[in-house]
Amino acid sequence: MAPAFEDNNSETLPSSFSSGSDDGVLHKSKVTVVGSGNWGSVASKLIASNTLRLSSFHDEVRMWVFEETLPSGEKLTDVINRTNENVKYLPGIKLGKNVVADPDLENAVKDANMLVFVTPHQFMEGICKRLVGKVNGDVEAISLIKGMEVKREGPCMISTLISEQLGIAVEKFSEATVGYRDNREIAEKWVQLFSTPYFMVTAVQDVEGVELCGTLKNVVAIAAGFVDGLEMGNNTKAAIMRIGLREMRAFSKLLFSSVKDSTFFESCGVADLITTCLGGRNRKVAEAFAKNEGKRSFDDLEAEMLQGQKLQGVSTAREVYEVLSHRGWLELFPLFATVHEICVGHLPPSAIVEYSERKPRLSLLEGSTQYY
Numbered sequence: 001m002a003p004a005f006e007d008n009n010s011e012t013l014p015s016s017f018s019s020g021s022d023d024g025v026l027h028k029s030k031v032t033v034v035g036s037g038n039w040g041s042v043a044s045k046l047i048a049s050n051t052l053r054l055s056s057f058h059d060e061v062r063m064w065v066f067e068e069t070l071p072s073g074e075k076l077t078d079v080i081n082r083t084n085e086n087v088k089y090l091p092g093i094k095l096g097k098n099v100v101a102d103p104d105l106e107n108a109v110k111d112a113n114m115l116v117f118v119t120p121h122q123f124m125e126g127i128c129k130r131l132v133g134k135v136n137g138d139v140e141a142i143s144l145i146k147g148m149e150v151k152r153e154g155p156c157m158i159s160t161l162i163s164e165q166l167g168i169a170v171e172k173f174s175e176a177t178v179g180y181r182d183n184r185e186i187a188e189k190w191v192q193l194f195s196t197p198y199f200m201v202t203a204v205q206d207v208e209g210v211e212l213c214g215t216l217k218n219v220v221a222i223a224a225g226f227v228d229g230l231e232m233g234n235n236t237k238a239a240i241m242r243i244g245l246r247e248m249r250a251f252s253k254l255l256f257s258s259v260k261d262s263t264f265f266e267s268c269g270v271a272d273l274i275t276t277c278l279g280g281r282n283r284k285v286a287e288a289f290a291k292n293e294g295k296r297s298f299d300d301l302e303a304e305m306l307q308g309q310k311l312q313g314v315s316t317a318r319e320v321y322e323v324l325s326h327r328g329w330l331e332l333f334p335l336f337a338t339v340h341e342i343c344v345g346h347l348p349p350s351a352i353v354e355y356s357e358r359k360p361r362l363s364l365l366e367g368s369t370q371y372y
């Protein structure tokens, strides 16, 4: 059983977050992070430093852990609570004593009124099913997850999946950008929870744009990794990033007409794309895939190189490809389509630079979503 953390927060409450009740009773927000991989652990640490600092939040941050037994025979949760460190997914970093690891999903969410979802996207449908009827009615949620579900009726963003299954409004956080739908005040509360003096967070009114930036850049990072593995140099990689950004924007706008161009110039857009294409696990594994001339599968390389961490770009490329072929858009998005075809072995890694002659019919450069 996860231990309880004693709350001793005594700072004064900013007026915008007071309960508004006549008796001045404070309604502190209680945060639970659903997920404890690499980013889940970083997010918990970040949030925990802020809940200690800000009186509008309970100090304790509960972190749901998908339980694993470590090579030592100990449970991961026990080790996190004993050492205050996620020794498997974020070794060497103290999470903060107010982070409490909890392997029981229902228990972890039951008292929370702010939920942060941060698991690999393929597990979210199952997690949502387990949470139906188990979360508070007044809960606010945010998704840090990159990826989408493709269903027969069309693509479903993870924030929409959570909203629909749990009946709650979900904002989106990706790379220092909070995407919100209409409630600016709630968005500001999330900004406050994630901001630190060295990590500036902004809010934009474009949930789908922020979510699609975070999701699609992983596909472009796979392409960048191929270029690195083939040692094609920086000019080629920059060209791939430019075409990738163009396809990201066009695809997002075709799916959701509400998506704003300006979102692609926020941290979640071009900045995150550059970071992911220069470093990051998707680029790294794709580089190894190309170096091995596609003879070792992504599953194989993921297991060997990431040791439990999950690769998002390959599954996202497949999901995007399904959407493209279902809607007859394959020709419009040669980079996205080629990445998937290389991943599944239909094309060699060198094909990443061989489609330039297949000119897309969509006026992607101008940002138009009209067909010619």
Ligand SMILES: NC(=O)c1ccc[n+]([C@@H]2O[C@H](COP(=O)([O-])OP(=O)(O)OC[C@H]3O[C@@H](n4cnc5c(N)ncnc54)[C@H](O)[C@@H]3O)[C@@H](O)[C@H]2O)c1
Pocket: 035, 036, 037, 038, 039, 040, 041, 065, 066, 067, 068, 089, 118, 119, 120, 121, 123, 144, 145, 146, 147, 175, 308, 309, 310, 311, 312
């Ligand atoms: N790592 C980053 O820099 C980063 C940044 C932003 C967003 N994200 C997104 O956050 C999400 C989580 O990524 P991460 O880096 O924290 O995870 P990760 O890849 O480091 O770890 C995988 C996690 O999945 C868990 N897991 C394994 N099997 C499971 C199952 N059957 N059910 C539920 N959980 C299971 C593992 O315990 C582990 O916590 C992803 O959608 C990712 O795209 C990651």
